[in-house]
Amino acid sequence: MPKISSDTLWELAAAEVRNRESGGGEEDGGETVSERTVFLMGSKSGGKTSILLRCLDRDESSKSTLALEYTFGRRARGHSTPKDIAHLWELGGGTSLSDLVQIPITPVSIRSLSVILILDLSKPNALWGTMEKLLQAAQAQLEKVSSQAQQAEKAKAAAKHQTPVHSAARVLPKDYPDRELISPFPVPLLIIGSKYDIFQEFDSDKRKVVSKTLRFVAHYYAASLIFTSIKTESLMSKTKSFFSHLAFGLDRGKTVSCDSTKPLIIPAGSDSFSQIGSPPATDVDITSLHAKNPKDLWKKVYERVFPQENTSERRELKDPAKDPQYSEPQIDAMRAQKDQELEQYKRNAAKSWKGLELET
Numbered sequence: 001m002p003k004i005s006s007d008t009l010w011e012l013a014a015a016e017v018r019n020r021e022s023g024g025g026e027e028d029g030g031e032t033v034s035e036r037t038v039f040l041m042g043s044k045s046g047g048k049t050s051i052l053l054r055c056l057d058r059d060e061s062s063k064s065t066l067a068l069e070y071t072f073g074r075r076a077r078g079h080s081t082p083k084d085i086a087h088l089w090e091l092g093g094g095t096s097l098s099d100l101v102q103i104p105i106t107p108v109s110i111r112s113l114s115v116i117l118i119l120d121l122s123k124p125n126a127l128w129g130t131m132e133k134l135l136q137a138a139q140a141q142l143e144k145v146s147s148q149a150q151q152a153e154k155a156k157a158a159a160k161h162q163t164p165v166h167s168a169a170r171v172l173p174k175d176y177p178d179r180e181l182i183s184p185f186p187v188p189l190l191i192i193g194s195k196y197d198i199f200q201e202f203d204s205d206k207r208k209v210v211s212k213t214l215r216f217v218a219h220y221y222a223a224s225l226i227f228t229s230i231k232t233e234s235l236m237s238k239t240k241s242f243f244s245h246l247a248f249g250l251d252r253g254k255t256v257s258c259d260s261t262k263p264l265i266i267p268a269g270s271d272s273f274s275q276i277g278s279p280p281a282t283d284v285d286i287t288s289l290h291a292k293n294p295k296d297l298w299k300k301v302y303e304r305v306f307p308q309e310n311t312s313e314r315r316e317l318k319d320p321a322k323d324p325q326y327s328e329p330q331i332d333a334m335r336a337q338k339d340q341e342l343e344q345y346k347r348n349a350a351k352s353w354k355g356l357e358l359e360t
Contacts (some may be wrong), residue, residue, distance in 0.1 A: 005124045005238060015308070017276065020308050021067075022257055023059070023246060029150060029329050032082075033082045033083070033084060033085060034042060034084040034085070034112075034248070034249065035084070035085045035086075035087065036084075036085075036086050036112040036113075036114065036246070036247055036248070036249070037086070037087040037088075037089070037104065037109040037112055037114070037116075037181070037356060037359055038086055038087070038088050038113075038114050038243075038246050038247050039089045039104045039105065039113065039114070039115050039116070039138070040088070040089065040090045040091065040102070040115075040116045040118065041090075041091040041115070041116075041117060041118070041134050041138065042091075042094075042116075042117050042118030042120075042130065042134065042192075042194075043094055043118065043119050043120035043126065043130050043194070043300045044092075044093060044094030044095075044130075045064075045094075045120070045129070046094075046118050046119065046194050046195070046302075047117045047118065047120070047194040048065065048090055048092075048194075049062040049063065049064075049065055049076050049090065049202060049231050050062045051118060051192065051194065051228070051230060051236075051239065052071075052088065052090060053241065053248075054236050054239075055229060055239065055240045055243040055244070056073050056088075056276035058072075064091055064092065064344075065090050065091070067091075067092055067093065067097055067100060067104055068089060068091055068092065068097070069089070069090045069092070070087070070088065070089055070090075070106070070115075070199070071088050072087055072088055072092075072279070073085070073086040073088060073208055073247060073248075074086075074249075075244075075247075075248045078087035078217060080095070081241060084249075084331060086247035086248060087109070088247070089103070089104035091104075091193055093221065095129070095130055095133040095134060098133060098134055098137035099137070099140045100143050101137050101138050103211025104144055105138065105141045105142055105145055105155075107145045107148050107149040107152065110142065110145050110149060110187065113187045114141075114187055114188040114189070114190070114246035114247075115138055115185070115187055115190070116189075116190045116191075116192060116243070116246070117134060117135065117189065117190070117191050117195050118192045119131055119191065119192070119193055119214070120192065120194055120195055121193045121195050121196055121199035121210065122195040122198035122199055123197070124202075124306045125208070125306045125307060125308060125309050126308065126309045127210070127306070128213075128302055128306070129308045129309065131191075131217065132299075135221070137184070138235045139185065141185060142186040142187060143186065146186065154211050166189070170184050170185070170187060170188075172184055172269075173269075174242070176199060176222070176269055176338060177219070177221035177269060177271065177272040177273075178219065178272055178273050180245065181273065182219060182220050182221070182222055183220060183221065184221060185221040185223060186223060188223075188246060188268075189221055189222070189223035189224070190223060190224045190225075190243075190246060191214060191218050191223050191224070191225045191226075192226055192227075192228055192239065192240055192267060193210075193214060193225070193226070193227040193264070194226065194229070194230075195229060195262050196227045196228055196232070196235065197229040197231045197232065198262070199205070199227070202331060204261070205280075206260045206294050206305065206306075207260055207261070208260045208280055208298070209280050209302065209306070209307075210303075211227075211264055212260065212276060212279070212280055213279075213296065213298055213302045214264070214299075215258065215264065215266065215271055215276050216273075216276050216279075216294075216295075217295075217298070218266060218268075219271045219272065219273065220294075220295055221224075222268050222269070222290075223268055223321070224242055224252070224266065224268045225264055225265075225266045225271075226239055226263070226264065226265050226266070227263040228263065232276075232359075233247045233349070235263055239255065240254060240264055241253045249316060252269075253267075256270045258266060258271065268342065279297060279301035279302075280301070281304070282359050289301070290359040292301055
């Protein structure tokens with residue numbers, strides 16, 4: 001952080017804001033501390049919290065995410081070096097709270113943002129709907145804040161008579177497979193297929209449909225894809241490598257597995273449409289599906305095999321006041337007393353009203 005002449009809290013805060021706006025990070029001992037943001041979303045009860053805790057090496061019991069929760073992770077680059085920071089947001093409720101994406105996806109966070117989409121492999125009939133709705137919500141918000149950030153930068157550049165900034169859209173290498181045929185997600189995207197321990201017991205043909213479909217989707221969005229299970233240490237170790245790559249910029253490893261009989265491990269850029277092949281439509285006449293584009297075709301084939309459940313989940317969130325994990329004895333006792341007083345008031349009011357009716 002730049003040195004300033006005054007040590008007032010207001011000027012310290014102002015200096016920090018100026019430093020962040022200029023693209024700098026917090027300085028610690030002369031070295032810049034990296035700050036990244038990772039946004040996790042996915043299937044309801046799909047294991048998001050459990051996977052996050054394992055990736056952070058936290059020995060805690062996972063609790064259901066009520067709506068949107070924040071935590072952070074820190075990692076030192078080496079001995080006596082500053083720790084980089086990862087701001088971690090987790091969206092609960094599956095697709096029912098998708099409008100909350102506007103909180104972690106902001107003009108400031110978009111500069112260093114990554115998204116992790118966790119899909120429950122044990123529930124293939126809800127998989128496409130969950131994936132589609134959450135990715136659409138995140139992409140719409142990303143495009144909105146990206147446009148806002150560009151307008152702000154252009155206004156700032158115009159005020160300083162500088163050259164206008166270019167689009168902040170994600171740019172892929174020129175040798176990226178199928179570069180002209182895909183639609184890259186605006187920020188780095190990792191798709192995690194959870195509960196592989198259950199999924200591996202599925203019929204081989206159904207596993208093939210799910211695996212090939214997710215390979216197509218991941219490649220279409222220029223995303224990485226990995227199947228995992230919190231019950232398998234080797235898979236969690238590889239999952240942690242992918243997570244650390246997004247959160248702290250570490251190497252994600254070079255392992256690649258595209259075999260549908262095994263857990264998929266496919267870093268972005270390691271697959272291609274020629275390797276994936278056509279949709280596995282053995283019992284479906286593809287020409288009869290009237291698809292608008294390749295993505296729509298894969299969706300129609302997938303939904304023929306796995307008819308999708310209604311993903312418009314109701315907002316059935318537990319009342320935190322009645323959840324034991326959020327208990328506060330003193331506050332709960334006062335709440336109970338007020339509830340009793342309210343019930344007594346209702347009973348007295350009902351008696352009074354009944355007495356008035358009898359008099360009339």
